[in-house]
Ligand SMILES: NC(=O)C1=CN([C@@H]2O[C@H](COP(=O)(O)OP(=O)(O)OC[C@H]3O[C@@H](n4cnc5c(N)ncnc54)[C@H](OP(=O)(O)O)[C@@H]3O)[C@@H](O)[C@H]2O)C=CC1
C-alpha cells in the first residue's frame with residue numbers, strides 16, 4: 001500500500017482531474033458504490049464544468065495542483081493531448097506514494113512514470129461509456145511501482161460502474177480499440193438500422209424502439225446463454241430466408257473486413273497518441 005494511504009477502514013481521499021464524459025462517469029459510479037462525496041475533490045480547467053459537477057455530486061472543486069494535496073488516489077481523465085501539461089501542474093504537489101490512475105488512451109505507464117516523482121505508483125486503465133449506467137467494461141494494467149494493494153485500489157475505482165479485467169500493458173491499444181471505442185461502433189450500427197427502418201417506411205420512433213430493444217435482447221442473449229455468436233446468428237437464419245438475404249449483402253459489402261480494418265485503425269491511433 002502506498003505511503004499516503006488512509007488507515008484501513010477509512011475512506012481514501014480521491015482527486016479526479018478532468019471531469020468530462022469519462023471523469024464524471026467514474027466519479028458518479030464511485031459515489032453510487034459508497035465513496036463519500038466529502039472525500040472527493042475534482043479539478044477541471046473548464047471552471048463552469050467543475051461547478052456543474054460540484055452542484056450535481058456534492059464534491060469539492062479545486063485547481064488540479066490544489067486538488068492533489070492530501071489525495072491518496074489521483075485519477076487523470078483528461079485527453080491524451082492535455083496530459084503532459086497536467087502532469088507538469090501536479091508533479092510537485094502529489095503526496096508521497098499517492099496512487100495515480102490514468103484513463104487516457106495511448107498514454108503508457110512509462111510516460112507517466114517519467115514525468116512523476118521517482119517511485120510513484122501508476123496504473124493505466126481503459127474504461128468505456130456504459131460506465132454511465134453501471135454496465136462499464138474496463139481494463140487495468142499496473143506500472144512499475146504499482147503494488148498489489150495499489151492495483152486493488154485502481155480496480156475498486158473502476159468496479160464502481162462495471163466489470164474490470166487486469167491485463168498486460170502491451171494489450172492496452174487493442175483494448176482501447178475494442179471495448180474503449182466499442183460503444184461507438186455499436187451506436188453507429190444502431191443508427192444505420194434505424195435509418196433502414198425509416199427507408200422501409202416505418203415511423204422513426206417505431207423504428208428506434210424496434211432496433212433498441214432488438215440490440216438489448218441480442219446483448220442479453222449473448223450474456224445469459226453464453227452461446228457463441230455464430231450459434232445465435234444461425235438460430236435466426238432460416239434456410240432460404242430473409243436473414244440470409246441480408247447477411248449475404250453484408251458479406252458482399254465486406255462489412256466484416258471493414259470491422260477488422262476499423263479496429264486496427266483505432267489500435268494504431270491509440271499507439272500514435274502516445275507520441276503526443
Ligand atoms: N469518452 C470515452 O468514451 C472514453 C475516454 N477515455 C479517455 O478519457 C479521457 C477523457 O475523455 P473524455 O472524458 O471523453 O474527454 P472530455 O473532453 O469530455 O473531458 C476532459 C476534461 O478535462 C479537462 N481538462 C483538459 N486539460 C485539463 C487540465 N490540465 N486540468 C484539468 N482539466 C483539464 C477538459 O477541459 P476542456 O473542455 O477545457 O478541454 C475537459 O473538461 C481521454 O484521455 C480519453 O482517451 C477512455 C475511455 C473511454
Ligand SMILES: O=C(O)[C@@H]1CCC=N1
Pocket residue numbers: 105176180181
Ligand atoms: O476516442 C477516443 O480516443 C477515446 C478513447 C476510447 C474511447 N474514446
